Amino acid sequence: MPSAEPQRAERWDTAPVERRVLGVVRTLTALDRLLDVLPVLADDMRVETRFAVAAGSEFAANLTDQLHRTQARVADWEQAIGKDFDLAISPSGNGPLHELEMPVLTLPHGAGHHKLRATESGVAEEVSGLSAAQLMHEGRVVPAVVGLSHPSQLIALRRDCPAAAPRAEVIGDPCFARLQASLPMREQYRAALGTGRRKLVVLASTWGPHSLFGRQGGLARDLVAALPADYQVALVLHPNIWSRHEGLQIRTWLQAALRDGLVLVPRLRKWQAALVAADVVISDHGSLSCYAAALGKPLLLAAFGTGEVVPGSPMALLGERAKRLDTTGDLRAQIDSARPVPDHQQLADLAFQDRACERLRGLIYRQLDLPEPPWPAPAAPVDLFSPG
Template identity: 45%
Template sequence: MTRHGSVVASALVLSHDEQYERLAATTPEAVSAAVVGGDPCLDRMRASMGRRPRYRRALGADPGSRIVAVSSTWGDTSLFGRDPDLLADLLAELPDDHVVAAIFHPNTWYAHGPWQLRCWLGRCLRAGLRLVPPDAGWQQALIAADAVVGDHGAVTAYAAALGKPVLLGAFPDADVAAGSAVAALGGIAPRLDRRRSLAAQLHELTATPPDLREVGELASSVPGESAGILRRVCYELMKLDEPGEPALVAPYPESGLVPEHEPVRAWWVTGERTGSDVRLIRWPGDVQPDRGRDTVPPGRHLVVAVDHPRHDLRGAASILVHDLHDADDPDQLLAETLRAHPACAIAAAAGPGECRVLLRDGRRFTASVPPDTVDPAMCASAVRCWADAAPPAEFGLAVGTRTARVSLRSADH
């Protein structure tokens, strides 16, 4: 900022009058170069709010899904530095009508290396985590989110400035500048309690969100005006005439949000039968809820793809699922699967709109569902709900936020 008592910068851009006052108190010689120019990133995010449905689709969320964004800055006092198991615990406790997206500071990516970060997050990625790349997409992910769990990093503060409900999983108060937007966030947002159910705390957060307007007010003194101010300053420095038309504020493209993720190939499933309809609730099988906060109901069963890399999950599965395209003779393949896996009660082969099912008692069914509705493999779990009776030829099936009418045909017909 200064060197040998002289101001180096031609223009020092600040986002808020509070920063100007802090500069004047600490480095008064730099005040002559200071410009309160607002926050172009925040202005652009606010201009992008109308594209929220597109960003949600880019994260793989259905219209009824809840998106939880988890933001961590870098260092030992960050959320990930203090609680590296939080992401896995969230994924384990939240059923599959939730999408969890992780946003890490670039210093976390490159201090440890992308390979190391992906290695640490391996079970989370297998459990459906959306990992936002370090160079693009975090703004869109914040806009898409229904709730944010974060720390003292700028991304969490941006979430609060956008009006998102924020829960603080880490917040080193001593590291935050007094009077700043981040300090205001720390004084208002609730703190995560690791002794309690994470799902319950997120429900409380969204049901009664904190009033974070002060954070937004401290983020920028000139909301919506940053592009015009900064363009004027740049043209003055270049000694050029500024264009006559207004400065543009372009929304963030949905193509800029390309999260890393893997298909979930292991699920804990519970089923409830009401008349001829079935509702299934799923939790990813690659992560386990903390024993002290286990919110998954008893009576759940494990559904695992036969190509899952964890042999322990395959060996403990109640239902093993093949890709129907891999089955030249589905009946033979399913019979061999049951012979090879004594703990397995049902073998299935699922493909687009269809699921072949073989129970250990010898009954065989073919289930059909309309395309782009429920996961066809879940028809095997639905059939399991009629373990001691004949399932109907047609029934309603709900899995998370998706529903379908299932047509079921016995192999004897």
């Protein structure tokens, strides 16, 4: 008996597409996260992914152009909200997700939900990504599934948006799983970066005035000036910094450091390789600090926006335990003496779940009403990065 016709294949398609997924992005951060998690759909020609930009973010500049540079198939919003898709995946609860005529899966766009919700005047007393302001519209819960990276986040969800709690599902963090899978190949990442036998110091900044870049904008320049030739310094800036200020301005601000050898990590999909390769990480209250600590990387904090961090969260605990960098002191001595955050494995256990890629793939296929492929869903190593 012949098999049923694919449900989504169109007249000019070659692939036997049966289901179509919409990746919803409002910022570069969301796009970076989606490109990190969508490998769970790798090799399955039954599932096609297209992307759409949900308007409204202050950090959406040139986002459509960036999607085209990744060679993604892009749908305009009016096309996206119709019935041509079977599931939408959004690494944010913000934006007009209520307009979509398909189930929506929301995911954290960082290392869990560790920041308070940003507002025009500061932060709200709600966890970003888990608040009613983000998950509800006109009294209705918008997402069909609210993805969490750890069971502890259920407490915040029940407090900030109790109506959404029955739709929560603990997935874990596929990004952290991919970083872990990449560590055995660390020397390959270091070779691609041109690190060699040098000690690689990665500076990483979240966005906003309380971030490393906001508080210590000259630290990259000071490090490359202070450290001898057997050190390499790389700078990772949050995608919101790139979106707000753009590359020309950022490189102008970093001109002296770049001239003296600073590696400026590109805005999208390359920070992961730098983190895997790093010997020491200097950061703030951004997600990269949490990933670095959980991986056991020696970590120093050069800034920390305590007022933006969810009290009692793994990030708040990291802020209490991690050693601060004294920017007026001997930078090299502090880097050489840097150690992993005390009890970093406990931090990892408090922030992440195991089998994240397996959990996420199972959830997506249940939502698509498709049997999972017969092959396993391992965490794929992150992409290599070679400075241009």
